[in-house]
Structures are given as C-alpha cells and as structure tokens.
Amino acid sequence: MNIKFKSPLHLKSHIGELTVLIRIFKMCFKYKKLITFGFLGVGGLVGSQLWIPYLLGTSVDRAYEKISSNSTDFSILWILASLIIFVSVLRGIFAFLLQYNGEKIANGISADLRNLFHKKLQSQTYKYHDRIHTGNLMSRGILDIEGVKMFVTTGLLRTFEIMTLIFFGSYLLLRTDLQIGLIAFGFIIPVALIATISRLRLRKIWNRIQKEFSILNTNLQENLIGVKVVRAFGGEDYEVKKFRSSHRQVTNDTMNSVKVDATGTSLVGFFFLLVWAFIIWVGGHKIIDGELTIGELTQCLVYLGMLQRPVRIVGLMVNSYARAITCGLRLFEILDSKPRIATIKNSNSINKIESLKFENVGFKYYLKSKKNDVNKINLDLKPGKIIGIIGPPGSGKSTIANLIPRFYDVLDGQILINETPLKTLNLNNLRSRIGLVSQHTFLFNSTLKENIAYSKPDSDLEDVIRVAKIADIHEFIDSLPEKYETMVGEFGVSLSGGQKQRIAIARNLFKNPDVLIFDDSFSALDTGTDKKIRERLVSFQENRSTLIVSQRVSTISHSDEIIVLDQGNIVDRGKHEDLVNKDGIYKTIFELQNPKMQVKH
Known part of the structure; x- marks a missing residue:
C-alpha cells in the first residue's frame, strides 16, 4: 500500500492560509462593540426565523380544524397571524443589526488596511519601488483590500448565522418528521457539495483574474503616463491591440467564472425543486394515512425552503474564504515586508x-x-x-x-x-x-502655492513668493489669472519642462535645507535663465x-x-580654470559644448 505524505512546503502553504484568516478575524474583533451587536443580530435573526415555520404550520392546522368543525371563532388565527407579523418585524430589526454592523466592521477594516498599505508604501525604499510595478501595487491596494472586505461582510457574522440556522433548522425539520427530514438530507448534502465544488472552481479562476487585472492596470497606467510617447511614435494601434489582448483574457476568465457560477446555481435550484416535489408526494401519502397533518407538512416545506438559502450560501462562503486567503496572502506580503532602509533604534x-x-x-x-x-x-x-x-x-x-x-x-x-x-x-x-531637486521633476495635482509650500503647507504667501523669485518663476505665476492658486494638471502637464523645474527648485528652497x-x-x-537663477542663489x-x-x-x-x-x-x-586647460573628459565636454571657445595650448 502506497501512502502519500504531503510535502512540508504544501503544509506550510496551508499554515500560511490559516494564518491569513486568523489575522483577518483578529482585525474584526478590534471592533468589539460592533461585533457584540452583530452577534446579537445573528442570534435574534436565527431565533425569529426558526419560529416562523412553526407558527405557519400551527396556523394551517388550526384553520383546517375550524373549517372542518364549521366554527366561526377565528380568534386563535388572529393571534397566530399577529404573532407571525410580530416575529417578522423582529426578524427585520435583527437583520438590520446584522447587516449594519457587519458592513461597518468591513468598512472599518477596509479603511485600516488602506491606511496601513499607504503607510507601508511610503516607508519602502527606492529599490523596492524599482522592483515592483505601480500597476501591481494598485491592484493589491484596491482589488485585494476589496476581497478582504467582502469576506468580512459575508464571512465572520454570516458564517455564524448560516451554521446556526443549518444546525437548528435541520434539528427542527427532523423533529417535525424524521422520514421527511432524512429524505431532505439525502438531497441537501449533495447539493451543498455541488455548491462548494462550484465555488472552489471559481477560486482558481479568481486567482487568474486577480493576476490578469494587475497586468491590465499596468498597461493602462503606462498608456496614460506615456500617452505623448505613444502618439509621437504613432503607436496607438499597437497599444490598443496590446490592451485588448490583456482585456480579452480578463473577459474570457470572467465569463468562465459566470458559466461555472450559473451552472452551480442552476443545479442547486433544480435539486431543491426536486426534493420539494418528492417531499410533497411522500407527505401527501402520510397525510392520507393519518401520520402527518397538513400543518406539519407545511412546516417541513417552510423549514426546507429556509435551509435552501444557507445551503446555497455555503458555497458562496467557501468562495469568500478562498478569495480572502488569496487576497490576504497578496496583501499581507506587502504589509509584512520590512523596509531595508529604516531608522535604527537609538x-x-x-x-x-x-x-x-x-x-x-x-x-x-x-x-x-x-x-x-x-x-x-x-x-x-x-x-x-x-x-x-x-x-x-x-x-x-x-x-x-x-x-x-x-x-x-x-x-x-x-x-x-x-x-x-x-x-x-x-x-x-x-x-x-536636505533639499534634493531630482532630474525627474514631479508636481502634485494641486495649486502652485501648495506645490511650492509642500514642506510647510500653512505658510504665508510672502514666503512662497520669496523663493519663487529666486527660482525665476514668480513673474510667470503672477501673470496667470489665478496666480498662486492656479491648479497644476496631473504630473504638471499644463506646464513646460523649464517651468516645472523652476517650481521644483522653488519647492526645495522653501524647505530651507542645510x-x-x-x-x-x-x-x-x-x-540665460540658468545663469540668472545661479546668480540669485548666491546669497541663499x-x-x-x-x-x-x-x-x-x-x-x-x-x-x-x-x-x-x-x-x-x-x-x-x-x-574649472584648471580642468579646462588639461586634456581629459572635462575639456572634451567643454569644447563640444563651446566649439568657438576651444582652448589653445
């Protein structure tokens, strides 16, 4: 007999997946008050739901008794109807508690993760950003956080709700009629397996879609940033084809996921209709034989209908857990990465x-x-x-x-x-x-004043004007209708290269560095402008x-x-005087840039 052992790497992978879920659960329990109200909503919702089939079954039996005895006293039916309405109202209140608190926890965790993600990226080294493409990071910071958020919404509280409802609903169905309950379970278990397998297949597809979206985001970002280069080379058709190719792959996998989802949903619906028909047939015979009342059959059918939703959702929840693991692994890989350049202790x-x-x-x-x-x-x-x-x-x-x-x-x-x-x-x-003016000038999509005063946002305009004059950009800014409140386009596209450089110089002078x-x-x-700025910089x-x-x-x-x-x-x-008078690279550069001023020996 051959016994196959799972490799340590495989086990390590599962341990990593479990760790991701534990971390997400810990983040949920940070919101203790919301969790408490959420669980209160779950308990009330499940309890009120389980009462409704019993009240409906009892109402049917009482109504049948009144009709059979030709009685005109329907007071008990009014009481039962009032109870059903009251329990339904309670169910609505508890459902609101569950939904509201679940969404609030999910949005809180989503905000926490975005803040952590942004803070982590701010602390990473240049080498880190050189290695990982921006499109990849954007995908993780948007899609993966959304995946974790969806899990919190449908995972933690909903898991407790679904498991509780399935357990107590099944118990009450079996207690009402053991034979019908066992028939129902004969169908429910394979239905749950179909739903779960369907969702696990969706997980693999979702993994591919996540990676493909990263590539798609990268292509889109490169096209937006490099739009001038693309047009200068007449590369529009090539870029459109490249983008369509990436998008086609995403679309194909998305449609594949829709097909898998629709197939699973249709099969689950078919099996439930089948079991309903079979239970009505069996229940009808039992009513004729006096082994079951019409109200009890009604109760069984309502319990079965109630179990349909959680059984369907089991597959959705498995997918939610699987997606949370996928997204969490990608997300926590970023959050757990330690900056290689950081401030040491002491x-x-x-x-x-x-x-x-x-x-x-x-x-x-x-x-x-x-x-x-x-x-x-x-x-x-x-x-x-x-x-x-x-x-x-x-x-x-x-x-x-x-x-x-x-x-x-x-x-x-x-x-x-x-x-x-x-x-x-x-x-x-x-x-x-330290004030560094990089060769790659970057301006924020904000006002000119905010760009220059970036190091001290609340500074007076006079201080901004002072450094703008040194950088020889004040006259240009003053000629604009909005002056220093003029908005700079994204990446400074509304300005020339020289204007952007002068604003960047002013921004670093404003920092007042050593x-x-x-x-x-x-x-x-x-x-001419180069010389003018250098002359104004002398006193600074x-x-x-x-x-x-x-x-x-x-x-x-x-x-x-x-x-x-x-x-x-x-x-x-x-x-300069020494270097320009001896053979070497400096002299060569000088003569190339000043052909009329070649140094004579």
Whole structure:
C-alpha cells in the first residue's frame, strides 16, 4: 500500500492560509462593540426565523380544524397571524443589526488596511519601488483590500448565522418528521457539495483574474503616463491591440467564472425543486394515512425552503474564504515586508549639517552585478562650498546625489554627516535637512502655492513668493489669472519642462535645507535663465552646502570644486580654470559644448 505524505512546503502553504484568516478575524474583533451587536443580530435573526415555520404550520392546522368543525371563532388565527407579523418585524430589526454592523466592521477594516498599505508604501525604499510595478501595487491596494472586505461582510457574522440556522433548522425539520427530514438530507448534502465544488472552481479562476487585472492596470497606467510617447511614435494601434489582448483574457476568465457560477446555481435550484416535489408526494401519502397533518407538512416545506438559502450560501462562503486567503496572502506580503532602509533604534538627530563626507564610497544597484556603479568616491562638502559633478551619461552622477538622503545604502565605505555615520541618523530628521531637486521633476495635482509650500503647507504667501523669485518663476505665476492658486494638471502637464523645474527648485528652497542638491535640475532651462537663477542663489547658498549634478559645463563652472566621473570612478577633480586647460573628459565636454571657445595650448 502506497501512502502519500504531503510535502512540508504544501503544509506550510496551508499554515500560511490559516494564518491569513486568523489575522483577518483578529482585525474584526478590534471592533468589539460592533461585533457584540452583530452577534446579537445573528442570534435574534436565527431565533425569529426558526419560529416562523412553526407558527405557519400551527396556523394551517388550526384553520383546517375550524373549517372542518364549521366554527366561526377565528380568534386563535388572529393571534397566530399577529404573532407571525410580530416575529417578522423582529426578524427585520435583527437583520438590520446584522447587516449594519457587519458592513461597518468591513468598512472599518477596509479603511485600516488602506491606511496601513499607504503607510507601508511610503516607508519602502527606492529599490523596492524599482522592483515592483505601480500597476501591481494598485491592484493589491484596491482589488485585494476589496476581497478582504467582502469576506468580512459575508464571512465572520454570516458564517455564524448560516451554521446556526443549518444546525437548528435541520434539528427542527427532523423533529417535525424524521422520514421527511432524512429524505431532505439525502438531497441537501449533495447539493451543498455541488455548491462548494462550484465555488472552489471559481477560486482558481479568481486567482487568474486577480493576476490578469494587475497586468491590465499596468498597461493602462503606462498608456496614460506615456500617452505623448505613444502618439509621437504613432503607436496607438499597437497599444490598443496590446490592451485588448490583456482585456480579452480578463473577459474570457470572467465569463468562465459566470458559466461555472450559473451552472452551480442552476443545479442547486433544480435539486431543491426536486426534493420539494418528492417531499410533497411522500407527505401527501402520510397525510392520507393519518401520520402527518397538513400543518406539519407545511412546516417541513417552510423549514426546507429556509435551509435552501444557507445551503446555497455555503458555497458562496467557501468562495469568500478562498478569495480572502488569496487576497490576504497578496496583501499581507506587502504589509509584512520590512523596509531595508529604516531608522535604527537609538538613532541620532542633527540640528544642522556642518559637514558631509564620502569616504571610499562604493555602490551598485544590482548585487549580482560584477562591478560597482560608483566606486571609491571621496568628497568633502562644507557650508558655503559648492561642488559640481559632471561626466558622461551613466557615469554615476545621480547615484551620488541619491546616496546623500539615504535613498539607497552604500555597499563599501561610508558617508559621514557631522562626522557621524549616515546609517545612525534618524531618517526623517536627515531628509528634513536636505533639499534634493531630482532630474525627474514631479508636481502634485494641486495649486502652485501648495506645490511650492509642500514642506510647510500653512505658510504665508510672502514666503512662497520669496523663493519663487529666486527660482525665476514668480513673474510667470503672477501673470496667470489665478496666480498662486492656479491648479497644476496631473504630473504638471499644463506646464513646460523649464517651468516645472523652476517650481521644483522653488519647492526645495522653501524647505530651507542645510544641503542643496541639484540633480541635473537646470537641464530644461536656457543658459540665460540658468545663469540668472545661479546668480540669485548666491546669497541663499552662503551658509549651505551645495552639490550640483549637470551635463552642462556652464552650470557648474562657478563651483569651488568640480568632480569628473567616468564609469563610476572619479577621473579628475579641480576648478574649472584648471580642468579646462588639461586634456581629459572635462575639456572634451567643454569644447563640444563651446566649439568657438576651444582652448589653445
């Protein structure tokens, strides 16, 4: 005899699924008051429902007795009718308690999960966001949270309601007539199995649909963000075909799920009608033989009808549990992920950055890469000093800029701020002292004032205007009808590249940082505007450290020290006057950008 043992990986998978359900249940019990009222609603709803078949059966028997005896005293029927109405009203009240509290718990947990999800994404590293596509995250943050919410609505309280109703309803059906009860169970058990199998099949389909929706969201997001690129290349037809292909797969699987659901529902309905017909036939014979009253048969049929809904819902609940596990596993994978860059315990805080040093710093984005993206970087940046960094594309300029606010951790060497290792500093405190203007300008879909005053939203307009003038954007903003209350379109699409860069510069000046980092943030400006802003920055930079990354020599020529990078290494350093007069990359770049000013020896 061959005995098959489940692999540890398989068992681990089931343990993980159970853990997901336990976590969701724990979240439900956080709302103790709502849970209490919800269970009260369940108890009252089940109790009142179980009374109704008995009252109906008794009413039928009493009515038959009155008709048979030609009695005109129908007072007992009025009492029974009043009781049925009263119990029905109670049932409605308890059903409201169950529904209202269940929905409130579900919405509360949904809000909690969204807040946790958003907070977790805010704390994750750049490398994390580089690795996971935004469309995937959006799918988990919307569809998966909705899946957990649906489980809370139909899972916890409804499970208790359905199980209680099936148990006591079955007991009362068997107690009313054992033979009819056993006949009913002969049909109910296979019906429950059909419903469950149908829902388990739906789970597999739903898993595929979830993944396909992630791909669909990614395609849609890329199309919306890259709409200009698509049109510039005439790629509309290609993108439409690609989107339709993804959407067709979602539609096919959705229709497949509808087919499975409809088949299961039809079979369940058919079997219940079959068992009703059989019970009426058996019950009719028992009434003729005097073994059963008409009221008792009515009672049995109503109990059976009452059991139809929970038996149908058993399959739905199995699907709800299965979907909750699927969604929960995907969701908790995000919520349980720990940021690789975080503030350590007993971290240090600084009031002002007095010095910033790179000591033999090495870093690479991909650990499997054979060589570093930057290697043996040494620099010393102090207040009032300006360091410029230049080099060919891909030489590591932006990498150095991104290491200072600790968007990534160095692999070799160390970065020191005030002679303290960067890793020992409080992250929020560190980043509050650094102003980075990235080469990829991002503006929020809000007013110009809110964009500039992002670090201090409640600031006075005068302070906003002051930095806008330094960034040479005030005149443009002042010419707009709504001035600083003008709404910026999504991703700043209503502004030119140069205008967006100047607003981003103003935003970082408004932050009043100790260290200013301009990462190729003058690239969209003409040389005249570039020069004007640099001249206005002179007084602002007096007591601050400034790092300027640029492709243009004119942008960094005034720096106290210029660092020349090539393939991640420092190949030269010095002042503009020295570098431009000796052979090397810097001189080559200068002559390419200034063909009429070639240096003569």
